[in-house]
Amino acid sequence: MRGEDEQTGGLFTYVSPDALGPAEHPLRAIRPVVDAALARLSPEFSKLYSPYGRASIAPEKLLRALLLQAFYGVRSERQWMEQVGYNMLFRWFIGLSMDAPVWDVTVFTKNRGRLLEGDIARGLLLAVLADPAVKPLLSNEHFSVDGTMIDAWAAMKSFPPRDGSGPPPGPGRNAERDFHGQTRRNETHASTTDPDARLYRKSSGQPARLCYLGHVVMENCHGLLVDAELTRASGWAERAAAEAMIETVAPSGGVTLGADKAYDTAEHVANLRRIGVTPHVAQNTTARRSAIDRRTTRHAGYAMSQRLRKRIEEAFGWIKQSAGFRKTRHRGIDRMGWMFTLNVAAYNLIRLPRILAAPP
Numbered sequence: 001m002r003g004e005d006e007q008t009g010g011l012f013t014y015v016s017p018d019a020l021g022p023a024e025h026p027l028r029a030i031r032p033v034v035d036a037a038l039a040r041l042s043p044e045f046s047k048l049y050s051p052y053g054r055a056s057i058a059p060e061k062l063l064r065a066l067l068l069q070a071f072y073g074v075r076s077e078r079q080w081m082e083q084v085g086y087n088m089l090f091r092w093f094i095g096l097s098m099d100a101p102v103w104d105v106t107v108f109t110k111n112r113g114r115l116l117e118g119d120i121a122r123g124l125l126l127a128v129l130a131d132p133a134v135k136p137l138l139s140n141e142h143f144s145v146d147g148t149m150i151d152a153w154a155a156m157k158s159f160p161p162r163d164g165s166g167p168p169p170g171p172g173r174n175a176e177r178d179f180h181g182q183t184r185r186n187e188t189h190a191s192t193t194d195p196d197a198r199l200y201r202k203s204s205g206q207p208a209r210l211c212y213l214g215h216v217v218m219e220n221c222h223g224l225l226v227d228a229e230l231t232r233a234s235g236w237a238e239r240a241a242a243e244a245m246i247e248t249v250a251p252s253g254g255v256t257l258g259a260d261k262a263y264d265t266a267e268h269v270a271n272l273r274r275i276g277v278t279p280h281v282a283q284n285t286t287a288r289r290s291a292i293d294r295r296t297t298r299h300a301g302y303a304m305s306q307r308l309r310k311r312i313e314e315a316f317g318w319i320k321q322s323a324g325f326r327k328t329r330h331r332g333i334d335r336m337g338w339m340f341t342l343n344v345a346a347y348n349l350i351r352l353p354r355i356l357a358a359p360p
Helices: 026-048 059-072 077-086 088-094 105-117 120-129 237-249 266-274 300-322 333-357
Strands: 142-151 198-200 209-219 225-232 255-259 277-281
Touching (some): 026 059, 026 105, 026 120, 059 077, 059 105, 077 088, 077 105, 120 225, 209 237, 225 237, 225 333, 255 300, 300 333
Antiparallel strands (some): 142 209
């Protein structure tokens, strides 16, 4: 017998969002780690909010929503709020009931800006790593470092001379600008869209782009990221960030740090040795002498560091491709750095279910 196409809404429902999600979904293993990390951050949340006035979005729900946005690579906040409205799995992870109203997109972005003030993204990264189930997985002796270009939300036509001497823009909202044959430098030009962005190219033969540099430190045991920093793009930013981050991760020294050929300079190697870090840096012998000699390369640990350091590219690949951070949708180095660190924390959380489920 053919059923009737009746479309009547029920008056009551007794199904929770938790019951609608797949039992073996990876988010079920991620949620307890996130909740424990947010509980550790609760005192920091209290410092950011006044005890009086109208209640805002709970910072715990806000951070869960931001992590989900990174997990699924949704670039538009407006589209993200729409998806949260009808996806029961998302509602369960964030902590919203089935009939709870979804926030307005402007309210969502405004509340996200408040978390910027307390460097909550870095706090979340460290709180996840401090979890009792995660901390034993981390190596405290062997690390790797690398940097990657993050394209700024600015076009090359928004890079006129600082003194205003360039030709006036053409008519219209998105007027054409002919800059071919001009010498454009960061010292003489600045982006009007994102003044913190810098013109930079990774290597010879590559085009120069308006971008930032994102840097991470990875522990070599399970490939989890233990620190992150975003800087303005420059030729020395990678090495300066590496020295600052490894000094934070291992303040007492006695560790190794793997890196590629861009870190093979005499000054950088000397700075690492001065703070008690053994530089397992790839040798750059192209028309020059490497700062790394047989004192370092003869050890088996050097070859192992060079092999393991390449896993850091997996993190960059996920952050830029899956999380959609290859070209940022944010402007300003502070907000860019906050979002980069949040994506680093999201990468660790994505990898944790498989790592925790692996046999010891």
